[in-house]
Amino acid sequence: MTDTIWPEAGLDSVRRLRIMAAAVPGAVYAEDVLALPFEEVWAVAADLESEFPHLLTDVRTMRVTRADGDRFEALARGRFGQRARFDVVLRPGWCWMQSRFLIGGMAAVAEADRTRFAFMGALRVPGARLVHPLSHVLGGTPGSGVIRRIAERTAARTER
Amino acid sequence: MNDGSERAAALVRAAQRGDGMAMHDLLDLLAPYVGRICGPIALDDGPDAAQEALIAIFRGIRGLRDPGALFGWARSIAVREAVRMARRSQGARPAELDDVPQPGDPQLAADIRDVLRRLSPEHRAVLVLRDLEGHGERAVGELLEISTGTVKSRLHRARLSFRKAWR
Numbered sequence: 001m002t003d004t005i006w007p008e009a010g011l012d013s014v015r016r017l018r019i020m021a022a023a024v025p026g027a028v029y030a031e032d033v034l035a036l037p038f039e040e041v042w043a044v045a046a047d048l049e050s051e052f053p054h055l056l057t058d059v060r061t062m063r064v065t066r067a068d069g070d071r072f073e074a075l076a077r078g079r080f081g082q083r084a085r086f087d088v089v090l091r092p093g094w095c096w097m098q099s100r101f102l103i104g105g106m107a108a109v110a111e112a113d114r115t116r117f118a119f120m121g122a123l124r125v126p127g128a129r130l131v132h133p134l135s136h137v138l139g140g141t142p143g144s145g146v147i148r149r150i151a152e153r154t155a156a157r158t159e160r
Numbered sequence: 161m162n163d164g165s166e167r168a169a170a171l172v173r174a175a176q177r178g179d180g181m182a183m184h185d186l187l188d189l190l191a192p193y194v195g196r197i198c199g200p201i202a203l204d205d206g207p208d209a210a211q212e213a214l215i216a217i218f219r220g221i222r223g224l225r226d227p228g229a230l231f232g233w234a235r236s237i238a239v240r241e242a243v244r245m246a247r248r249s250q251g252a253r254p255a256e257l258d259d260v261p262q263p264g265d266p267q268l269a270a271d272i273r274d275v276l277r278r279l280s281p282e283h284r285a286v287l288v289l290r291d292l293e294g295h296g297e298r299a300v301g302e303l304l305e306i307s308t309g310t311v312k313s314r315l316h317r318a319r320l321s322f323r324k325a326w327r
Contacts, residue, residue: 006292007273009199009206011191011214019187019211023218024180087181096184103180124178 013093013107017118020096024103027122030144034117034151036158038093038110041117044153045106046090048074055149064088101125106146119146169227176222183218190214193231194238200276200292201242201284205249213241235293236303239285246281279318286314 011019014031021029034041044051052062059076065085066073072088076099084099095106104121168189174182194210194217202209216237224233276284282304289300290311297311304311 005272006196006288007199007203007206007276008192009195009202009210011195011207011210015207015211016187016191019214019218020180020183022215023183023221089181089184096180098180124180 012109013091014109014116014118016094017105017107017120020105021118021120021122024120024122027103027120029118029120030147031116031118032144032147033111034115034147034154036115036151036154037113038108038115040158041115041150041154042093042108044150044157045095045108045117046092048072048088048090048095051153052076054153055146057149098124117147117150165228165230168230172221172224172227172230175218176224186221187214187218190217190230190234194234196292197235197238197288198242198245200272200288201239201281202246202249203273203277203284205245206242209242209245210238212245213238216241235289239289239303243281243285246284250281275322278321283314283318286311287318290315291319 018029018031021027045055048062049064053059058078060079061077062074064072064074070089070091072090074086074088074097076084076086078084084101086097086099088095088097093108097104101124102121103124105119107118109116168186171182171186171189175186191210191214194213195206198209198213199206213234217234220237224230276287279287285304286300289295289303290297295303297308297315301308301311306314
């Protein structure tokens, strides 16, 4: 009987992000289903250098400085010149990143011709909001704003 | 400690300090393991059970004193969550095995899921821990908080159902 193939419970990217959001203290989390195909949505989400500044309005630029498989290092600059170095894991439907002060993630799963998209972010240390280029996304702009903007950016790319 | 468990223990210690990358890599490590336990016990509710189990694991990780005990600790949480989820979903179905598969049932021949579905969540938990995870009856009893005698009887009845299904 041990040779039998037992049913396994798989976890898609959105479920994984729910776990991380529940585990990280004080995390902001939002999830929604977008009436857009997964490939188009993820093309926007995964384009860190071009699209990230549009998704997170506190970010002026995002530059990938190192790549090794699905691991990246990126440098973010805020509107007021603040800098933050991020470690990033980027896979289809999954993005996880961490700087000294912030943890963030995006996840997407295809649901027929739609996409379930989720976003989370959390401060790692108290007071980080004052110095970090991305920190306002966790305060005045909740995660749902990121989801709205990703839908807008995806639609804009498709129309081009 | 081998390389794998040393790496897991290092990730636990880093995750306990709030390192998000360590949490990420720990999730990579634990998700397939928890999924293998929750799948056969919770069946259709397996992904929900695995999600809830991993939330409990990550919320409790700071309190794990011995990082080397990670998988044993995670296993007990996963089994408990899978049984709880399956019981809730089963609703009015009796907790004890009372509908042993009939020999010759064509649907049962190839589908382990169907056979498992005919067992109670408690029987499935015993089967997973004993036959899939390879634990002794005593360890299974301690994990599920039942006597060794109950482990033996549940295991006997669960295996009997498989034999009948595949006769």
